[in-house]
Amino acid sequence: MIAAIHPATAIAHPNIAFIKYWGNQDEALRLPLTGSISMNLDGLFTSTTISPDENLTTDSFWLDGVSQSGSALDRVINYLDQVRNLAEKEFYVRVESTNNFPAGAGIASSASAFAALAVAAASVFGLDMSEAQLSALARLGSGSASRSIPAGFVEWQPARTHNNSYARSIAPADHWGLIDVIAILNPGQKKTGSTEGHRLAQTSPLNVARVALVPERLERCRQAILERDFEGFAEVTETDSEHMHAVMRTSTPALVYQTSETLAILRQVKRWRDQGHAVCATVDAGPNVHVIALAAEREWLEKELNSIGTIKRLITCRPGSGARLLSESPG
Numbered sequence: 001m002i003a004a005i006h007p008a009t010a011i012a013h014p015n016i017a018f019i020k021y022w023g024n025q026d027e028a029l030r031l032p033l034t035g036s037i038s039m040n041l042d043g044l045f046t047s048t049t050i051s052p053d054e055n056l057t058t059d060s061f062w063l064d065g066v067s068q069s070g071s072a073l074d075r076v077i078n079y080l081d082q083v084r085n086l087a088e089k090e091f092y093v094r095v096e097s098t099n100n101f102p103a104g105a106g107i108a109s110s111a112s113a114f115a116a117l118a119v120a121a122a123s124v125f126g127l128d129m130s131e132a133q134l135s136a137l138a139r140l141g142s143g144s145a146s147r148s149i150p151a152g153f154v155e156w157q158p159a160r161t162h163n164n165s166y167a168r169s170i171a172p173a174d175h176w177g178l179i180d181v182i183a184i185l186n187p188g189q190k191k192t193g194s195t196e197g198h199r200l201a202q203t204s205p206l207n208v209a210r211v212a213l214v215p216e217r218l219e220r221c222r223q224a225i226l227e228r229d230f231e232g233f234a235e236v237t238e239t240d241s242e243h244m245h246a247v248m249r250t251s252t253p254a255l256v257y258q259t260s261e262t263l264a265i266l267r268q269v270k271r272w273r274d275q276g277h278a279v280c281a282t283v284d285a286g287p288n289v290h291v292i293a294l295a296a297e298r299e300w301l302e303k304e305l306n307s308i309g310t311i312k313r314l315i316t317c318r319p320g321s322g323a324r325l326l327s328e329s330p331g
């Protein structure tokens with residue numbers, strides 16, 4: 001009997017990691033090998049509505065108005081099965097998601113997708129959860145989604161158990177006027193998704209070294225954010241991105257996400273910083289470069305990046321809020 005259950009809509013922003021999540025100690029639970037630190041991206045979001053439907057015999061999933069099948073649908077169904085188990089409920093739902101960012105631009109949507117899905121699903125399935133519990137719930141769908149639940153600048157803790165591995169805000173969105181100018185490049189070769197990539201991390205002989213260095217780096221990154229120390233922040237952020245890509249390139253099989261165009265922009269960003277500009281760069285599991293800068297650099301930076309012919313488009317974001325319900329069942 002689901003007559004009393006109403007639809008719920010939630011929105012969540014994606015995030016950019018400054019200290020990266022790469023590799024799990026428990027794949028099924030997405031318990032990461034290390035902690036990570038990120039910033040939510042305000043201009044981009046996923047909006048997800050979950051509607052219970054008595055006529056459904058399984059879940060359905062619509063993305064940007066298109067009915068999904070195959071692995072995209074399976075991932076959502078597997079996720080909802082976990083939520084149903086936790087809630088001890090047995091009805092099926094229709095999931096409708098929209099992203100306000102371009103599909104195929106290489107901007108990872110799993111963080112905002114599973115953060116919005118977790119918040120909407122918790123409401124529809126009647127799970128009354130704290131922010132930490134919602135973050136852990138989102139983590140089960142996509143590791144980085146745990147970091148899209150709290151607001152602003154966020155740190156995700158590694159832990160050995162489900163309940164203890166969640167993210168929390170280390171500073172609100174208005175704490176520091178950073179921007180992320182995402183330089184979108186042509187996709188390189190067909191990319192290995194991050195879920196598959198995490199499995200390969202431990203095949204790299206460099207992974208052990210990276211994992212050992214991350215705790216000290218988390219400390220430095222958190223301090224730099226709290227003190228608004230751009231120089232310290234830039235150094236630790238770029239180093240961690242380089243080390244993650246070194247692990248990727250030395251995995252078996254090797255994962256090469258950066259193209260020659262990526263590398264040219266990374267070199268340019270370093271030159272600008274040497275000239276005194278507050279800019280640095282980080283790259284996820286794709287070719288795009290996230291140029292992180294102080295907001296005062298925005299106009300100059302966008303003009304410079306726009307004159308680089310290999311960049312297809314720029315998307316600029318400021319620190320964003322956490323995931324939230326837009327509507328829920330009355331009572």
Ligand code: DP6
Pocket residue numbers: 016017019020021022030036108110111141142143144145194195196198284285
């Ligand atoms: C390189 O969270 O996308 O962006 O848990 O399999 O969905 P799944 O992986 P995902 O991995 C993100 C990897 C990264 C680094 C980061 O965001 O920390």
